[in-house]
Amino acid sequence: MENALNPLEAPDLTRTDSAPREALALPQAVLWDMDGTLVDTEPYWIAAEHELVEAHGGTWSHEQALQMVGNPLTESAKILQDAGVDLPSEQIIDFLISRVIEQVRVEVPWQPGARELLAELRERGVPCALVTMSYRSLAEQVVQMAPVGSFVTLVCGDEVTHGKPHPEPYLAAAERLGVDVTRCVAIEDSPTGIASARAAGAATLGVEAVVPVPVLPGLSRTPSLALVDVDALSRILAGDVVDLIED
Known part of the structure; x- marks a missing residue:
């Protein structure tokens, strides 16, 4: 019981x-x-998503970002492509990871x-x-x-x-x-x-x-x-x- x-x-x-x-x-x-x-680190990922989508002329909401939480990065890349990011999945993933690594090197938010x-x-x-x-x-x-x-x-x-x-x-x-x-x-x-x-x-x-x-x-x-x-x-x-x- x-x-x-x-x-x-x-x-x-x-x-x-x-x-x-x-x-x-x-x-x-x-x-x-x-x-x-x-x-x-989720705020780091969300900030990177906003940066990438907006650089490609799109808009990215907090609600869209929350739908990405826990996803495999390949799935997240597809969602960002649908939001207007005109890049191959590998480049999207590399961009997101590099941005988060930059932040983690400054401070790990335990x-x-x-x-x-x-x-x-x-x-x-x-x-x-x-x-x-x-x-x-x-x-x-x-x-x-x-x-x-x-x-x-x-x-x-x-x-x-x-x-x-x-x-x-x-x-x-x-x-x-x-x-x-x-x-x-x-x-x-x-x-x-x-x-x-x-x-x-x-x-x-x-x-x-x-x-x-x-x-x-x-x-x-x-x-x-x-x-x-x-x-x-x-x-x-x-x-x-x-x-x-x-x-």
Whole structure:
């Protein structure tokens, strides 16, 4: 039976059912999305989209930008072409990535609680993988600025055949780590990413960042990683629904 936490109880995440806290198994691994989840780079992407569309004489709305969140970059390029960007997909992707890398080199905008959770996972021996639709050139910039040893492996958008919401990225991460994906917790912020993680069979925590995280059966949610610790991830793995968002 799933147990939902009252949002007013946050950040007290002690288990309330009959299973003792110390009996909960740690995740075999934690699989992290990057943009919006680990780092608040979505504003960087949106600014680059505006710049590109407007340079080609088009207009770009905030609502259009939100529809891009979590998409494979090839899909985003098609949407930008439809908005009037007369460039091949590869050039569009290169432009967007280069602009975001420029910003990340100035400052990595870590989401609140992300670095602390990474450190706790490392202290408790839980390996992490980064699973992102951004390309490796950007992902490596972010990982280099994370606490040393935070990520064992990276699965990036230019390394998979099928991007999110297909389960391939999360299945690939579990395979590279040598773990059972159903014994892992995925941390995501977009409906596309959440669908990918759940399709792969990972217990999933949705972090509300740029777009709302919907209420779905079995989906845990939080407005911030600052409210989440490793014990909470163990509860999610055990089948509890940890819901800290007030709808």
